[in-house]
Amino acid sequence: MVRPTAGPSEIGVPMDLEKLLADRLTPAFAAVAGAPVDPTVRRSAHADYQSDAALALARRLGRPPRAIAAEVLDRAALGDLCAAAEVSGPGFINLTVADRALGAAVVGLVGDPRLGVPRVAEPETVLIDYSAPNVAKEMHVGHLRSTIIGDATARLLRWRGHRVIRANHLGDWGTPFGMLIEHLLDLGEADGAAELSVGDLDSFYRAARAKFDADEGFRARSRLRVVALQAGDERTVRLWRLLVGRSEGYFLGVYRTLDVTLTERDFQGESRYQPMLGPVVEELGRLGLLRDSDGAACVFPPGSVGRDGEPLPLIVRKRDGGYGYPATDLAALRYRTGELGATRLLYVVGLPQRRHFEMVFAVAAAAGWLPATARAEHVGFGSVLGADGRMLRSRAGTPVKLADLLDEAVARATELARRKNPGLEAAEAAEVGRAVGIGAVKYADLATDRHRDYVFDWDRMLSLDGNTAPYLQYAYARIRSLFRRAGEDGLPATVEAVRVPLADPAERALVFALLGFAPVVVEVERTLEFHQLAGHLHRVAAAFSAFYERCPVLRAEGAVREGRLVLCGLTARVLRQGLDLLGIRTPERM
Numbered sequence: 001m002v003r004p005t006a007g008p009s010e011i012g013v014p015m016d017l018e019k020l021l022a023d024r025l026t027p028a029f030a031a032v033a034g035a036p037v038d039p040t041v042r043r044s045a046h047a048d049y050q051s052d053a054a055l056a057l058a059r060r061l062g063r064p065p066r067a068i069a070a071e072v073l074d075r076a077a078l079g080d081l082c083a084a085a086e087v088s089g090p091g092f093i094n095l096t097v098a099d100r101a102l103g104a105a106v107v108g109l110v111g112d113p114r115l116g117v118p119r120v121a122e123p124e125t126v127l128i129d130y131s132a133p134n135v136a137k138e139m140h141v142g143h144l145r146s147t148i149i150g151d152a153t154a155r156l157l158r159w160r161g162h163r164v165i166r167a168n169h170l171g172d173w174g175t176p177f178g179m180l181i182e183h184l185l186d187l188g189e190a191d192g193a194a195e196l197s198v199g200d201l202d203s204f205y206r207a208a209r210a211k212f213d214a215d216e217g218f219r220a221r222s223r224l225r226v227v228a229l230q231a232g233d234e235r236t237v238r239l240w241r242l243l244v245g246r247s248e249g250y251f252l253g254v255y256r257t258l259d260v261t262l263t264e265r266d267f268q269g270e271s272r273y274q275p276m277l278g279p280v281v282e283e284l285g286r287l288g289l290l291r292d293s294d295g296a297a298c299v300f301p302p303g304s305v306g307r308d309g310e311p312l313p314l315i316v317r318k319r320d321g322g323y324g325y326p327a328t329d330l331a332a333l334r335y336r337t338g339e340l341g342a343t344r345l346l347y348v349v350g351l352p353q354r355r356h357f358e359m360v361f362a363v364a365a366a367a368g369w370l371p372a373t374a375r376a377e378h379v380g381f382g383s384v385l386g387a388d389g390r391m392l393r394s395r396a397g398t399p400v401k402l403a404d405l406l407d408e409a410v411a412r413a414t415e416l417a418r419r420k421n422p423g424l425e426a427a428e429a430a431e432v433g434r435a436v437g438i439g440a441v442k443y444a445d446l447a448t449d450r451h452r453d454y455v456f457d458w459d460r461m462l463s464l465d466g467n468t469a470p471y472l473q474y475a476y477a478r479i480r481s482l483f484r485r486a487g488e489d490g491l492p493a494t495v496e497a498v499r500v501p502l503a504d505p506a507e508r509a510l511v512f513a514l515l516g517f518a519p520v521v522v523e524v525e526r527t528l529e530f531h532q533l534a535g536h537l538h539r540v541a542a543a544f545s546a547f548y549e550r551c552p553v554l555r556a557e558g559a560v561r562e563g564r565l566v567l568c569g570l571t572a573r574v575l576r577q578g579l580d581l582l583g584i585r586t587p588e589r590m
């Protein structure tokens with residue numbers, strides 16, 4: 001039976017063409033193979049869509065692939081969806097979508113505020129551990145990457161309909177706080193706090209460290225101070241809060257500049273797990289998972305071996321009785337699956353900590369804190385490098401201060417906006433500069449495969465052509481200006497009446513790019529590889545440019561003009577939504 005295609009009577013029902021085609025091929029393949037077969041329908045350079053399933057099946061059935069493909073096509077009911085369906089090459093099935101079906105797909109997209117991306121049927125509670133800078137220390141570019149990737153993750157998962165918990169696992173506890181508090185006291189509380197609030201966190205930390213290294217008396221005081229902090233001594237705790245509060249204020253400023261969704265409510269620092277550390281280690285003991293190694297309590301997770309083949313321990317209690325980073329992460333994990341009910345835990349942390357997380361997850365699984373219904377993933381990423389191929393440094397050779405870096409991005413982009421459009425008012429140029437500068441920094445990060453290192457390069461990230469934020473933002477602004485000139489603010493009101501022109505290959509190519517947005521979003525939800533989304537948005541913008549060059553919009557007439565405006569409007573919506581998922585703004589003019 002031939003099912004009807006979505007027609008103009010089904011406004012707002014997005015059509016997943018890839019899936020529709022697959023649904024038609026599936027029974028035909030099953031009949032030929034005598035068993036279920038995934039028809040693997042994909043976009044292709046040789047046709048609108050292509051299936052290569054006959055090739056794999058040929059080996060299994062011992063029949064020529066072309067004969068299989070031909071028989072599948074004989075049995076498949078594709079008439080209403082395809083203008084052509086043919087066997088090609090060694091046994092590919094090439095499908096050319098009928099204009100009518102393609103037009104119906106566009107109409108479905110136009111009427112769908114979600115652009116074909118459904119909300120998930122079964123929302124999960126997803127906890128995203130990201131940003132996580134350390135108190136009284138400057139945020140470095142590693143924290144920048146974590147913040148950018150983690151925030152895009154939070155935005156995308158929320159948009160899909162999941163419950164998202166943002167956990168900013170602030171480094172706000174540990175032995176350095178003894179020396180930091182003593183240093184604060186030496187400076188005098190007022191002066192010390194003032195020094196911290198100008199945001200020069202590193203110099204405060206370095207000064208404390210220098211004293212600690214040089215001065216035996218200071219060292220002794222610092223150690224006593226840690227003990228007082230752990231014992232909950234009132235004055236010490238107050239000073240600790242002061243340090244943490246000042247740093248949090250500074251980080252929040254960076255988040256505001258960066259336009260990320262993290263707020264003060266999301267700080268879930270290491271300190272909150274202190275009361276749980278003892279019980280966590282006891283529980284590991286009761287479960288028989290602990291082993292003593294030189295006085296330290298360790299777990300040897302199965303499968304964790306070093307390069308020499310020796311089993312690697314996760315140290316949960318040090319020889320001096322203190323608990324460290326691994327114990328804190330175990331307690332946090334247990335709390336997150338147990339108290340918070342998270343079923344997907346994402347740790348957006350640099351690749352050097354990969355081993356740490358592997359071991360933490362293995363121990364948690366062994367202890368039953370990571371049940372089969374939940375999963376933990378280390379969303380690792382590479383480093384940001386300077387032009388010299390080494391870790392990014394300032395001209396003075398010191399680590400780059402994040403706030404300075406972002407200021408520079410905004411300054412450069414404001415300059416760019418002024419040059420590009422001298423007619424912009426100063427206030428608007430500043431606003432555009434902010435959107436473009438911050439957008440460029442974020443996009444340069446998200447557009448690279450996160451597993452790789454990337455070189456921080458101002459000229460490239462601010463370039464108006466290429467796979468950059470300014471290029472995409474400019475494409476969006478250009479469409480908005482087109483609509484202003486058309487005297488229309490959005491899409492034609494009566495979508496039913498729209499006949500989408502598809503005579504030009506550039507129009508078809510643009511439509512396929514627009515339809516491709518939804519599957520990419522769904523895929524990135526799983527892989528958290530945002531460069532796939534960025535790359536797709538870039539393809540959309542490039543397809544739009546090609547379309548715009550060949551197909552006049554405002555100079556066209558009647559239904560063609562209307563239809564082309566629809567394609568322009570959809571392009572703008574996809575670009576805006578896609579960039580919003582990446583945490584990047586789209587100014588209305590540039």
Ligand code: ARG
Pocket residue numbers: 129132133134169170171329332347349
């Ligand atoms: N504060 C740590 C650092 O700067 C990152 C923490 C990452 N999150 C975690 N749950 N361990 O390296």
